[in-house]
Amino acid sequence: xxxxxxxxxxxxxxxxxxxxxxxxxxxxxxxxxxxxxxxxxxxxxxxxxxxxxxxxxxxxxxxxxxxxxxxxxxxxxxxxxxxxxxxxxxxxxxxxxxxxxxxxxxxxxxxxxxxxxxxxxxxxxxxxxxxxxxxxxxxxxxxxxxxxxxxxxxxxxxxxxxxxxxxxxxxxxxxxxxxxxxxxxxxxxxxxxxxxxxxxxxxxxxxxxxxxxxxxxxxxxxxxxxxxxxxxxxxxxxxxxxxxxxxxxxxxxxxxxxxxxxxxxxxxxxxxxxxxxxxxxxxxxxxxxxxxxxxxxxxxxxxxxxxxxxxxxxxxxxxxxxxxxxxxxxxxxxxxxxxxxxxxxxxxxxxxxxxxxxxxxxxxxxxxxxxxxxxxxxxxxxxxxxxxxxxxxxxxxxxxxxxxxxxxxxxxxxxxxxxxxxxxxxxxxxxxxxxxxxxxxxxxxxxxxxxxxxxxxxxxxxxxxxxxxxxxxxx
Numbered sequence: 001x002x003x004x005x006x007x008x009x010x011x012x013x014x015x016x017x018x019x020x021x022x023x024x025x026x027x028x029x030x031x032x033x034x035x036x037x038x039x040x041x042x043x044x045x046x047x048x049x050x051x052x053x054x055x056x057x058x059x060x061x062x063x064x065x066x067x068x069x070x071x072x073x074x075x076x077x078x079x080x081x082x083x084x085x086x087x088x089x090x091x092x093x094x095x096x097x098x099x100x101x102x103x104x105x106x107x108x109x110x111x112x113x114x115x116x117x118x119x120x121x122x123x124x125x126x127x128x129x130x131x132x133x134x135x136x137x138x139x140x141x142x143x144x145x146x147x148x149x150x151x152x153x154x155x156x157x158x159x160x161x162x163x164x165x166x167x168x169x170x171x172x173x174x175x176x177x178x179x180x181x182x183x184x185x186x187x188x189x190x191x192x193x194x195x196x197x198x199x200x201x202x203x204x205x206x207x208x209x210x211x212x213x214x215x216x217x218x219x220x221x222x223x224x225x226x227x228x229x230x231x232x233x234x235x236x237x238x239x240x241x242x243x244x245x246x247x248x249x250x251x252x253x254x255x256x257x258x259x260x261x262x263x264x265x266x267x268x269x270x271x272x273x274x275x276x277x278x279x280x281x282x283x284x285x286x287x288x289x290x291x292x293x294x295x296x297x298x299x300x301x302x303x304x305x306x307x308x309x310x311x312x313x314x315x316x317x318x319x320x321x322x323x324x325x326x327x328x329x330x331x332x333x334x335x336x337x338x339x340x341x342x343x344x345x346x347x348x349x350x351x352x353x354x355x356x357x358x359x360x361x362x363x364x365x366x367x368x369x370x371x372x373x374x375x376x377x378x379x380x381x382x383x384x385x386x387x388x389x390x391x392x393x394x395x396x397x398x399x400x401x402x403x404x405x406x407x408x409x410x411x412x413x414x415x416x417x418x419x420x421x422x423x424x425x426x427x428x429x430x431x432x433x434x435x436x437x438x439x440x441x442x443x444x445x446x447x448x449x450x451x452x453x454x455x456x457x458x459x460x461x462x463x464x465x466x467x468x469x470x471x472x473x474x475x
Contacts, residue, residue, distance in 0.1 A: 023141065023144075023228045023229070024053060024054055024056055024141075024228060024229045025056050025057070025141045025192055025227060025228060025229075026227055026228065026229055026261070027056070027060070028262075028263040028266050029192065029227045029238075029261060029266070030056050030057055030060045031060060031266075032238075032266040032269060032270070033057075033139055033190045033192065033238060033240075034057075034060060034061065034064065034139065034190075035270060036190055036217075036218050036238070036240045036269075037137055037139055037188040037189070037190040037240055038137075038188060039061060039064065039137045039139065039188075040064060040068060041061070041063075041064035041065040041066070041067060041068030041069065042068070042136075043065070043068070043069045043078060043081060045081070045135075045136035045137060046080060046081060046082075046083070046133070046134075046135040046136050046137070047061045047065075047081060047082045047083070047135065047136070047137045047139065048082075048083045048084075048085070048135045048137065048138050048139075048179075048182065049061070049082075049083070049084040049085065049138075049139060049140040050085050050126040050138060050140055050142060050175055050178070050179055051085065051086065051087075051126060051140055051141065051142045051143050051175060052084030052085060052086045052092075052095055052121065052140065053086060053091055053095065053141065054091060054094055054095055054098065055084065055094070055095035055098045055099055055121075056141070057084075057139055057140045057141070058082065058084035058095060058099060058120065058121065059095075059098050059099050059102045061082055061137075061139070062082055062099055062102060062103060062116075062120065063102055063106060065078060065081055065082060066078075066103065066106040066107070066108065067106065071103075071106055071107035071108040071109075072108055072112055072116065073109070073112070074112065075111075075112050075115035075116060075119070078116070079116065079119055082120045083120060083121075083122060083135075084099075084120060084121045084122070085121075085122050085124055085126045085129065086121065086122070086123060086124075087123070087124065087125045087126070088123075089123050092121055092122075092123040095121050096117040096118060096121045097117075099113075099116075099117040099120060099121060100113045100114050100116075100117040101113075103116060103117065125154075126175065126178065127158060127161070127162070127174055127175065127178060128157070131182060134182060134183065134184040134187070135182055135183065135184065135187060136183070136184055136186075136187045136188070137187065137188055137189075137190075138179040138180075138182055138183060138187070138188075138189040138190075138191075139188075139189070139190040139191075140190075140191065140192075141191070141192050141193070142171070142172040142175035142176070142179075142191055142193055143171055143172060143175070144170055144171065144172055144193065144194060145170065145171040145172075146168075146170055146171075147168060147169070147170075147171075147405070148328070148330045148404060148405060148406075148418065150171060150405070151405075152405045152408045152409070155405055158171075158174050161174075162174040162177045162178065163177070163205055163209075164176065164177040164205040164206040164209055165177070166202055166204070166205045166206075167201055167202035168200075168201075168202045169197070169202040169203070169206075170194065170196070170197075170202075172191070172193045172194065172197075173197055173202065173203065173206055175191075175193075176189075176191060176193070176197070176206055177206060177209065179191070180209065180210070180213075180214060180241065180243065183242075183243040184243065185243055185244070185245040185246070186242065186243060186245035187242065187243050188217075188240065188241070188242045188243075189239075189240070189241045189242075189243075190238065190239070190240045190241075191238070191239050192222075192227060192236055192237070192238045193236060193237070193239070194236055194237075195221065195223065195236060195237035196435075198237070198292065198293035198295070199292045199293060199294070204290040204292075205290070207287070207289075207290050207291065207292075207293065208289055208290040210241060211286075211287065211288050211289050211290075211291075213243065213244055214241050214242065214243055214244060215241065215242045215243075215244055216239070216240075216241050216253050216286050217240045217241065217242055217253065217254065218238070218239075218240040218253065218254045218255075218256070219237060219238070219239055219240075219253065219254070219255045219256070219293075219295060220237055220238035220239075220255075220256045220257075220258060220269065221237055221255070221256065221257040221258065221295065222236045222237055222238065222258055222261050223236070223237070223257075224257075224258075224259055224260075225258045225259060225260050225261035225265075226260060226261060227261040251284060252282045252283055252284050253282070253283040253286050254272060254280070254282060254283075255280070255281045255282070255283060255295055256269050256278055256279065256280050256281075257278070257279040258277065258278055259277040259278070260277065262277070264277075265277050265278050268280075281297050281298055282298075283295075283298055283301070284298075314458060320460050320461065320462035320463060321458050321459070321460045321462075321463060321468075322458070322459045322460065323456065323457070323458050324425075324456070324457055324459075325435070325451075325453060325455070325456050325457070326353075326419075326450065326451030326452045326453045326454070326455045326456075326457065327352075327370060327417055327418075327419045327420075327421055327450065327451070327452065327453055328417070328418040328419050328453035329370065329417040329418060329419075329453075330401075330404040330405070330406055330407075330417065330418045331397070331400055331401055331404060333400075334371075334394075334397045334400055334401060335370055335371045335417060336352060336368055336369070336370055336371075336452075337349070337368070337369055337371065338367055338368065338369070339351065339367040339368070339369050340367075341369065342389075343389060343392070343393040344371055344387070344389050344390040344393050344394075345387050345389050345390055348371050348372050348373070348382070348387065348390055349369040349370075349371065349372075350369055350370050350371075350372045350421065350423070350426060350450050351365065351368075351369050351426070351448060351449045351450065352368045352369055352370040352449060352450050352451075352452055353365065353432065353445055353449035353450065353451055353452065353455065354366070354368060354452040354454065354455070355434045355435075355452070355454050355455060357449075358432055358434070358441065358443040358445075358455075359441075361441065361443060362443060363432075363443060363444075363445050363446075363449070365448075365449060370417070370421070370450060370452075371390070372417075372421045372423070373390075373394075373415050373416055373417060373421075374416070374417075374420060374421050376423065377422055377423055377424060379420060381413055381415065381416055384415070394415045398414065398415075401414050401415055402414050404418070406418045419453065421450065425450060425451070425457070425459070426447070426448070426449060426450040427447045427448075428447055428459045429444070429445070429446050429447050429459070429465050430444075430445050430447075430451070430457040430458060430459040430465070431443065431444055431445075431457065431458040431459075431465055431468065431469055431472070432444075432445050432451060432455045432456070432457055433455065433456045433457075433458070434454060434455060434456075435453075435454045435455065435456060440472075440473055442469050442472050442473055444465055444466060444469055445457075
């Protein structure tokens with residue numbers, strides 16, 4: 001069974017993905033997304049792929065454009081119909097080569113194919129470019145990059161420019177916001193990306209923007225499927241969203257849950273049918289404001305709305321429960337060590353529970369600990385002069401730790417973890433829930449371990465947590 005640590009661990013073997021957050025979308029998924037957005041190669045429309053990578057969407061769009069309008073006989077023909085944007089120069093060059101070859105294969109003269117490929121692929125950061133036009137289609141696979149991996153200056157700029165880039169939002173949220181705002185009235189965006197924004201706190205401003213000015217047309221749940229090459233685990237979805245126009249809003253949203261995201265399943269989506277591998281539901285109404293998109297079935301949603309109206313939510317003070325997320329360090333390779341690690345003082349090691357420890361449905365501790373740099377239950381950092389072993393170890397890793405944004409913002413506190421550590425939490429009974437998990441996994445931890453940042457926790461002085469776990473797991 002694969003770990004639920006998401007795309008970030010799986011991509012370590014690929015430098016391009018690790019640095020730029022890129023994974024390639026399978027060809028039949030690309031074709032499905034073009035169909036769902038309604039892009040058929042219309043010469044009067046403009047198509048933008050904001051993070052084109054190796055060109056999966058840009059090349060497919062170009063093929064549709066040429067097949068619908070004939071091979072261009074001049075470089076000025078169809079010149080403004082397509083734009084792919086790629087930050088990495090080498091990847092952009094590769095995309096141009098692919099695009100040029102595809103155009104030639106469709107009958108475009110080589111010289112014109114080269115000129116169009118050069119014009120259609122722009123090297124640059126989509127989020128920084130001043131694009132002075134609107135477009136009809138924004139379709140692609142935006143990069144998945146957590147804030148800890150974004151350079152400090154870029155992170156500051158993105159936060160200032162994008163209202164929806166909020167809390168711990170991943171970089172794809174900023175791509176979502178700019179892509180939506182680039183659309184003409186009636187234009188359509190289709191993204192394949194992690195579905196966390198639909199439910200997590202960091203996605204609430206994006207949900208509010210979509211509810212206010214846009215229309216959700218289709219949502220595809222691919223959490224159990226494999227739409228990427230290489231195969232990565234990031235629990236993605238496909239979201240097709242149209243900018244509102246003067247026309248009447250559609251009366252429903254199409255929701256699909258796919259098992260493998262195979263070509264055969266994509267055909268069932270096109271037919272809007274359920275079968276043994278594809279679940280299809282039609283929602284006659286959608287969520288408003290910043291509401292979480294709790295998408296299981298219309299009946300499930302109706303029950304959820306009834307419960308919300310009659311009861312308080314977990315985390316509300318009246319619920320008697322505290323809901324939080326575990327510690328993020330920004331440098332797990334430095335702060336997370338084995339329990340017998342001897343390069344820091346023993347009292348600084350706090351036993352840590354991770355998603356791996358609870359994958360079986362119960363806690364099976366693998367012996368990992370987090371180095372706690374804080375003094376007790378305070379924001380004050382330990383005095384390294386009093387901890388000579390920790391001082392040597394942390395200084396040996398100082399360059400690595402100073403590279404984190406949390407350290408760049410406060411260089412005097414360069415050896416802190418991103419999140420504060422509250423020792424009392426280790427000793428509290430708590431329910432643990434993985435941040436990213438296709439199935440409902442809720443595990444009771446009986447006050448021995450501190451949660452890692454990929455785990456949410458629920459603690460309570462009032463509830464019997466075993467009973468609460470049973471309630472939360474009930475269907």
